[in-house]
Every structure is written in C-alpha cells, then in structure tokens.
Amino acid sequence: MALSIGIVGLPNVGKSTTFNALTKAQNAEAANYPFCTIEPNKAIVPVPDKRLDKLAELVKPQRILFSTIEFVDIAGLVKGASTGEGLGNQFLGNIRETSAIVHVVRCFDDENVIHVNAKTDPADDIEVINTELIMADLQQLEKRIDRLRKQAKGDKKIQPQIDIAEALIAHLNSGQPASLFPDRESDAFIALDKEMQFITTKAVIFAANVDEAGLGEDNDHVKAVRAYAEKHGAEVVKLCAKIEEEMTGMSDEERHEFLADLGATESGLDQVIRKGFHALGLISYFTAGEKEVRAWTIHTGWTAPQAAGVIHSDFERGFIRAEVIPYEVYVKHGSEQACKAAGQMSVEGKDYIVQDGDVMHFRFNV
Numbered sequence: 001m002a003l004s005i006g007i008v009g010l011p012n013v014g015k016s017t018t019f020n021a022l023t024k025a026q027n028a029e030a031a032n033y034p035f036c037t038i039e040p041n042k043a044i045v046p047v048p049d050k051r052l053d054k055l056a057e058l059v060k061p062q063r064i065l066f067s068t069i070e071f072v073d074i075a076g077l078v079k080g081a082s083t084g085e086g087l088g089n090q091f092l093g094n095i096r097e098t099s100a101i102v103h104v105v106r107c108f109d110d111e112n113v114i115h116v117n118a119k120t121d122p123a124d125d126i127e128v129i130n131t132e133l134i135m136a137d138l139q140q141l142e143k144r145i146d147r148l149r150k151q152a153k154g155d156k157k158i159q160p161q162i163d164i165a166e167a168l169i170a171h172l173n174s175g176q177p178a179s180l181f182p183d184r185e186s187d188a189f190i191a192l193d194k195e196m197q198f199i200t201t202k203a204v205i206f207a208a209n210v211d212e213a214g215l216g217e218d219n220d221h222v223k224a225v226r227a228y229a230e231k232h233g234a235e236v237v238k239l240c241a242k243i244e245e246e247m248t249g250m251s252d253e254e255r256h257e258f259l260a261d262l263g264a265t266e267s268g269l270d271q272v273i274r275k276g277f278h279a280l281g282l283i284s285y286f287t288a289g290e291k292e293v294r295a296w297t298i299h300t301g302w303t304a305p306q307a308a309g310v311i312h313s314d315f316e317r318g319f320i321r322a323e324v325i326p327y328e329v330y331v332k333h334g335s336e337q338a339c340k341a342a343g344q345m346s347v348e349g350k351d352y353i354v355q356d357g358d359v360m361h362f363r364f365n366v
Contacts, residue, residue, distance in 0.1 A: 004042070004070035005276045006098035010125050011075075013106040014209040014241040019043070019073035021244035022269050041073040047277045047284070048270045049295060051327050051357055055286060056293045058334055065294040067284045069277050072098055092136040092199065100203040100279045102272055103129060104241075107221035108211040122224045126206070130177065133199045138172045140196060141165060164188040177201070180232075203279035204234045207272055209241050215262055235275050239268025283356035286327065287311075288336065304352040308362045318366035322348045327357035336361075 007022075009015050023043035046066035056064045074094045095101065105122045145165045152158040164183065171181050177200030183189050184201070193201050208225045215238070218226070222238055229236045244267060247255050259267060284295040285307055298307045304324075309316030324346050325339045333339045336359075354360070 003099045003280050003282070004072050004097070005100045005102055005280070006072045006074050006095045007102045007104060008074050008095060008129060009104035010106070010128065013104050013125070015104045016041075016073055017241040017245055018102075018104055018207065018209065018239070018269070018272075019071065021241060021248055022071055022272070024248045042070060044068045044070050045273060047273055047295070048266075049274075049284065052284075052286065052293060052295050054331055055288050055327075055359070058331070059288045059290070059293050061288070061290055061293045063292045065292055067277065067282075067295040067297045069273060069280070069282075071102075071276075092132070095133070095199050095202075096136075096197050098202070100205070100276060101199075102205050102207050102276060104207045104209055105221075105225050107208045107219065107225060107238075108214055110211065120221060122208075122221045123228055126225070126228055130200075131175070134172050134175065134177055137178055137196075137198045137200050138169065140198075141169055141172070144196060145169065160188055161192065164192055168192070172200075177232075204232075205272065205275050205279060206234055206236045207268070208236055208238045210238060212240055212243060214238075215240055215243070215264075235279070237268050237271045237275060239272070244269050283354075285354050285356070285358040285360050287361070288330070288359055298354060300356075302354055303350060304348055304354055304360075304362075305350050307354045307360070308364065311362070314366045315362050315364050318364040319350060320363040320365055322352060323361040323363070324348050324352070325359045326355065327359060330359045 007015050007019055019041060023045055046068055049066060052064060052066055072094065103126065105125055106120055107122055109120050145162060148158055148162050148165060152162055164186065167183065168178065168181055168189070172178065178184065178193070178198040179201050181189065184193075206225050206229050208222045210219065210222060213219075214222065218238070222236075226236050228234075243262075247258060247267065250258060255267075259265065281300050282297055283300050284297060287294050287296065296307065296310050298310055304322040305316045305319040308319055308322065325336065325344060329344045330336070330339060333342055333344060336345070339345045
C-alpha cells in the first residue's frame with residue numbers, strides 16, 4: 001500500500017536526526033547547517049504493535065511480520081520557498097506526493113545549533129512553514145482555474161468546478177489551510193482535492209523536538225506547539241531526536257531499560273510511527289499460524305473481501321467467507337482452537353467491515 005509520510009520543518013530543527021533514528025540507520029546526513037538534505041530520503045519502517053508480539057508469544061511462529069509505513073525526509077523549507085527561496089519549490093512537490101505530514105518543530109534553546117530565524121519561536125516557525133504550504137496550494141489552484149475558465153466557454157458543466165475553486169482561493173488567501181475549508185466535504189471539493197493533491201488537506205502530526213531536559217515537564221516551547229495543534233485539530237508528539245538516535249544501537253532490553261530510566265514506556269518515535277499510521281486512516285488485521293504471525297494493512301471501513309485482497313487478489317476474487325476472532329478474545333482463550341471450542345469465532349460474509357485487530361482466516365475458491 002503506497003502511502004507515505006513526509007517529514008518537514010525549517011532547516012536545522014532535527015528532521016534528519018529524527019529520520020536517522022526513525023529508520024534505525026544513518027540514511028540521512030545530519031549536519032549543523034541548513035540544506036544538508038538535498039534529495040528526499042525514503043525508508044520503510046515497521047509499525048510497532050504490542051498485539052502482534054502477544055500473538056507471537058501464544059502461537060510461537062517461525063517469523064513475525066509487522067505492518068509498515070514509508071517515511072520521506074524532505075529538505076528544510078524557508079520563508080519564500082514557494083517562490084523559489086532556499087532550494088526552491090521542488091521540495092513542495094515532494095510533500096505533495098506524500099499522504100500525511102510530520103512537522104518537526106524545534107523546542108529547545110542552544111546557541112551552538114544555528115536557527116535559521118535567529119531565535120527559537122515554535123509558533124512563528126510553524127506559521128512560516130504553513131504559509132509556504134498554503135502559497136504552494138494557492139499557486140497551483142490559480143493555474144488550474146485559468147484553464148477551467150477557458151474550458152467553461154464551451155462547457156457549462158465546468159462552472160461548479162470554477163465556483164468551488166474560486167471559493168477555495170479566497171479561503172487560502174485568508175491564510176487558512178484547505179483542511180479548514182467550509183465546503184471540504186462537498187463532492188466538488190473532494191474531486192478537486194483528488195486531482196490537485198492539496199498539501200494543506202493532509203493530516204499533520206507535530207513532533208516537538210526537545211533537549212534531554214525537556215523530556216520531563218513541558219517547556220514553554222512545547223506548550224506553544226500544543227496550543228497551536230489544539231487550535232488546528234492536530235496531534236503532538238514530544239521527542240528528543242538526539243536521544244532517539246542514541247537508542248538506535250541498543251538491544252530491545254537495553255532500550256526498554258533506558259526508556260524506563262526516562263520515565264517513559266514508549267519512545268517518541270514509536271508514537272510518531274503509530275500516530276502516523278492512524279493519521280493515514282489505516283488499521284491492521286492479523287493472521288496467525290505456525291509459519292508466521294503477520295499484520296496486514298488496510299483502510300478503515302474495508303470489507304472482508306477487500307481485506308482478503310491484500311494477501312492475494314485471488315482471495316478477493318474467490319471470497320467465500322472469513323473466520324474472525326477479535327484480538328482480545330484470541331488472547332483471552334490463548335489459541336484459535338480454544339476460541340472455536342468456546343464458540344467465540346464468528347463466520348462473516350462479504351459485507352463484514354473488518355475491525356482493527358481482527359485475527360482472520362479466509363476461505364476462497366477460484
């Protein structure tokens with residue numbers, strides 16, 4: 001499932017360091033100067049899921065396969081990027097190709113780490129990025145509406161598209177992202193968004209990058225990010241990219257002990273991955289057998305045949321039924337056989353909507 005999350009932010013806020021830690025490899029150069037990332041780095045990372053670990057503990061398979069998600073490290077944007085400042089607007093195109101955004105915001109003070117705007121001001125930093133994203137959408141839309149007006153001279157059916165585009169232009173010009181457009185649920189807007197891939201309709205997760213001292217109680221910078229996110233309906237994850245990167249070489253046991261010493265049960269990056277996965281509207285269902293325990297990625301609301309098709313197109317084409325055990329029920333009884341004996345396995349047809357965590361077995365015939 002080709003869905004990706006772009007990591008964006010001003011230069012020197014910790015994007016590449018976050019990416020290095022996220023992928024558990026030094027795939028992006030982290031340096032103390034702007035624009036050290038020129039080509040977008042991409043990596044596929046597993047989605048942490050303790051439920052899969054628990055199923056493996058019960059089934060004892062030969063291997064465990066987690067759901068995955070793609071992250072893209074995109075070069076830092078600066079004020080004026082939409083008009084070619086910094087490294088130009090090619091990176092806005094990189095963002096447009098992603099399905100969601102992790103916006104890394106610097107939330108620490110350090111005179112030894114250059115800040116592109118001379119001082120740390122999270123709210124202002126966020127606005128700089130958001131303004132450039134809005135301007136990029138606006139420029140693209142203005143080009144599109146010019147073409148629509150020419151086409152409308154011979155086709156009156158195009159007028160509704162022009163009307164929605166003009167209304168959106170006025171909205172973007174007010175400094176508001178397309179995600180807050182009043183008519184965003186209309187068919188006309190949905191069709192336009194599908195065509196244009198507006199950057200500012202994408203789900204956003206703010207990653208508040210703090211120093212080690214900021215991992216405890218929120219500092220003023222983190223509070224500012226949380227206030228902004230709440231106002232715009234976005235999520236926030238607090239992390240220390242430097243520490244996350246230091247943990248990449250640790251064993252799972254060492255990592256758990258290290259997190260415990262910090263008073264945490266889950267790393268900031270695990271939260272970024274997990275929340276990013278759900279921001280894309282994705283869920284996982286499981287298959288559990290001796291060969292493997294595996295998480296399969298599907299969209300929320302998919303039916304059993306659609307979910308079966310992720311394993312193989314024949315499963316969807318020849319779908320007969322799905323045998324389903326909710327995760328909590330499976331863990332309670334300890335095995336598929338025990339669930340069957342307790343009458344806790346349901347048989348579902350083509351209209352069944354798969355739930356997050358369902359343990360499933362498909363019957364098909366082609």
